[in-house]
Amino acid sequence: MKRILTMFGLLSMLLLGGCAILEEANNSLDYADKATTYLDKASKFAEDVPQMAEDAVTNQEARKNLETELIAMKEEIKTFNETKAPSIAEDIHNQITEYNEKLNSGIDSYLKNIENGKWDPALLQDSEIMKTVNELTSLIDKIENLGS
Template identity: 55%
Template sequence: MMKIFKVLAVLSIVFLSGCSLLEGVNSSLQYANDAKDYINQASTFAEELPALAEEAVNNEEARTELEQSLNNMKEEINTFKESDAPEIAEDAHNQLVSYSESLESGIDSALKQIENGEWNLKLLEDTEIVKTVSEMKSILDQIEQLGS
């Protein structure tokens, strides 16, 4: 009877360890997918931004659309910064948060310029939004390795 209890105890420990490991893998996969989605959203934002900004120089409706696009990206940034990364992804996450803070700062600067009526294409270049997103994309390989 004692052997049965020992076997059940060992099996329970193995099962619980396996569940924990599986949860860790699922957490890593979910984080990798979320981070890739975030980087892809930021990339799309950066690709569309120059044309939208150019149109916004002389078009009030485009300026409103640009302002909305900037605010939407700020929301995405804040959502991502609040996400929890699994231990295995902490370095990549911290880099992404740092780039996200730079991106948010550039967006804040652009929004302030629009609000003050100072908008022109040179101001967009000064915010370095597109460069920051390009740097974020460099982390994508690290993130994709979590998902494989």
């Protein structure tokens, strides 16, 4: 009887351990999907914003659209930073959140310029925004490897 209980205990531990591994794998895949989606949005943002800044110089509606886009990106940053990363992805998540802090700061600076009536698209190109988005999107390969 003692032997059966021991075997049952060992089997239970193996199953529970296997469940933990499976859960970690699922969490990694889920995180990789969220991170990839976020980085796709950041990349799209980087593609769209320069033209929006050009248009904002002469068009009031384009100014509002640009401000809306900048504020929406700030919200995307906040939402992603609150994402819980699995242990296997903590380093990558920390890198992304560091880039996000720089991106958020660049957006704040650009919004302040807009508030002060400075609609110069060169200010956007010279800001940390575009450089940081490029750095962010360079992490996509690392994130895709989480799913493998």
